[in-house]
Amino acid sequence: MTDAINLLVGLALGANLLALGSSRLPSIIRAAAIQGIVLGVIPLLLKPEFHWLVALVSIGTIAIKGFVIPALLLRALRAANIAREEHPLLGFIPSLLIGASATVGAVILAGHLPLLPEHRGLLLVPGALATLVSGLVLLVGRTKAISQVCGYLILENGIYLFGLLLIRGTPLIVEAGILLDLTVAIFVIGIIVDRIQREFDSLDTGKLTSLHE
Amino acid sequence: MNPGFTNHFLLPLLRGVLQIAILLLLAPLLPGIVNRVKAWVAGRRGPPLLQLYYDLGRLWNKGIVLSTAASPGHLVGPAIAWVAILGSAMLLPLGPGDALWSFKGDALLFLYLLALARFCTASAALETGSAFEGMGAAREVSFAVLSESALITAILALAVQTGSLSLTGMLAPVPNPSAGLLAAGLFTVLLAENCRVPFDDPNTHLELTMIHEVMVLDHSGPPLAVILHGAALKLLVFALLLAQAVLPLNHLSLLPATGCLLAAMLVITLLVGFAESLLARFAFRRVPLLLTTAFLFCLFALLTAWKGVS
Numbered sequence: 001m002t003d004a005i006n007l008l009v010g011l012a013l014g015a016n017l018l019a020l021g022s023s024r025l026p027s028i029i030r031a032a033a034i035q036g037i038v039l040g041v042i043p044l045l046l047k048p049e050f051h052w053l054v055a056l057v058s059i060g061t062i063a064i065k066g067f068v069i070p071a072l073l074l075r076a077l078r079a080a081n082i083a084r085e086e087h088p089l090l091g092f093i094p095s096l097l098i099g100a101s102a103t104v105g106a107v108i109l110a111g112h113l114p115l116l117p118e119h120r121g122l123l124l125v126p127g128a129l130a131t132l133v134s135g136l137v138l139l140v141g142r143t144k145a146i147s148q149v150c151g152y153l154i155l156e157n158g159i160y161l162f163g164l165l166l167i168r169g170t171p172l173i174v175e176a177g178i179l180l181d182l183t184v185a186i187f188v189i190g191i192i193v194d195r196i197q198r199e200f201d202s203l204d205t206g207k208l209t210s211l212h213e
Numbered sequence: 214m215n216p217g218f219t220n221h222f223l224l225p226l227l228r229g230v231l232q233i234a235i236l237l238l239l240a241p242l243l244p245g246i247v248n249r250v251k252a253w254v255a256g257r258r259g260p261p262l263l264q265l266y267y268d269l270g271r272l273w274n275k276g277i278v279l280s281t282a283a284s285p286g287h288l289v290g291p292a293i294a295w296v297a298i299l300g301s302a303m304l305l306p307l308g309p310g311d312a313l314w315s316f317k318g319d320a321l322l323f324l325y326l327l328a329l330a331r332f333c334t335a336s337a338a339l340e341t342g343s344a345f346e347g348m349g350a351a352r353e354v355s356f357a358v359l360s361e362s363a364l365i366t367a368i369l370a371l372a373v374q375t376g377s378l379s380l381t382g383m384l385a386p387v388p389n390p391s392a393g394l395l396a397a398g399l400f401t402v403l404l405a406e407n408c409r410v411p412f413d414d415p416n417t418h419l420e421l422t423m424i425h426e427v428m429v430l431d432h433s434g435p436p437l438a439v440i441l442h443g444a445a446l447k448l449l450v451f452a453l454l455l456a457q458a459v460l461p462l463n464h465l466s467l468l469p470a471t472g473c474l475l476a477a478m479l480v481i482t483l484l485v486g487f488a489e490s491l492l493a494r495f496a497f498r499r500v501p502l503l504l505t506t507a508f509l510f511c512l513f514a515l516l517t518a519w520k521g522v523s
Binding site: 092096100104 | 390501502505506509512513516517520
């Protein structure tokens with residue numbers, strides 16, 4: 001079971017680096033989607049006994065993070081008619097290297113943290129930390145609004161991964177609430193992206209420096 | 214005859230000669246297979262499988278044309294490079310058979326022999342005084358910085374995984390999940406080190422975009438034959454390294470292991486051919502990104518191996 005969870009977290013880490021190293025916006029969206037699907041499966045493995053609420057949250061996570069949100073983003077992308085991140089503030093190789101060193105650092109750091117014995121062999125903590133850093137790099141290092149949204153999604157995935165540690169403690173209704181918030185947030189961002197595109201003819205957030213009446 | 218002499222001297226000697234002969238004779242077959250795959254995908258008939266053997270024979274009988282700027286280093290460089298690549302091939306085990314030459318820490322010698330071969334090819338290219346060749350040499354060594362770091366990381370991952378410092382011990386992996394990462398990383402390094410598509414196009418004849426081909430542009434006759442054979446041998450060395458780093462061949466007995474190794478070599482060569490047919494070469498500015506990805510694959514294989522041990 002531990003091996004299966006670690007493999008899934010490893011896939012999520014791979015999706016991080018895919019998002020960091022790719023210049024094509026659809027690939028970044030797809031990386032975030034893959035990560036959402038992979039992370040949605042983990043709660044099922046984490047709880048040995050079957051529980052209908054866990055299954056529901058799991059299916060909800062996979063459906064929303066893996067299909068609904070990416071579909072919304074791809075739609076916004078088609079409407080905005082852009083495909084590439086042309087001039088990122090932080091280049092692709094530096095962001096890849098930051099993501100990779102964050103992953104290595106997180107694995108080393110997690111070895112020194114006073115974790116519960118049942119979390120010791122799992123990659124959940126290093127995975128959460130590395131995903132948080134990757135999301136942050138995407139959020140601050142890119143200029144296109146769509147990549148920043150993906151950074152936000154990946155950041156949230158990191159927080160979700162951290163929350164899985166407390167799966168026995170938190171009511172799953174909280175997780176369902178977060179999922180709903182996330183969907184609404186992406187909805188709003190999709191509308192904002194559309195407005196930015198209409199107003200400025202570009203999704204480059206670097207141009208949003210002056211106020212218009 | 215003294216039986217001790219036969220067992221301790223004559224048999225290993227015979228085995229060594231046989232192993233070197235296999236390496237030398239098999240090497241030019243690999244580019245032949247790659248070219249056949251490319252021709253098949255493109256729907257052409259393609260050159261014969263043994264084309265490189267004919268080319269080598271033809272070049273060996275030709276004369277040498279030398280640039281007036283060239284010093285003897287221009288002729289010595291390819292020879293040293295060929296010997297260095299052969300030396301690195303001798304350090305690799307051949308499936309069931311041990312390496313010809315194995316000691317603790319020979320992985321370092323392996324890396325340095327490959328670096329020496331690269332240095333000699335690049336310096337022989339600079340000898341001609343042609344600006345194009347200098348450009349090719351500059352590209353070759355700047356990409357090498359990245360691909361060598363990936364190769365070193367892969368070797369480190371193998372060393373941590375098996376706890377051995379010699380290539381014979383390292384290339385006997387136990388099946389584990391990091392093999393996939395290592396395979397992806399080493400395959401990319403194989404493509405970069407051997408100047409195949411997407412890093413370089415061995416068929417291009419446009420000086421501005423070539424890397425390896427532009428370095429050997431002014432070589433002719435026997436030195437060019439040596440360079441071509443050395444390049445084929447290098448492809449064989451990397452294919453052997455990749456196959457044996459991933460497949461646990463040492464658990465098999467002699468015949469299945471040899472069969473598996475040969476099949477793996479064929480598969481790798483076919484993959485190179487398909488990559489060459491289906492991919493376009495990358496723009497120069499995108500090459501570092503791909504090589505960094507290869508480095509990261511090897512780095513994560515190292516991380517997995519390290520975490521698996523502790």
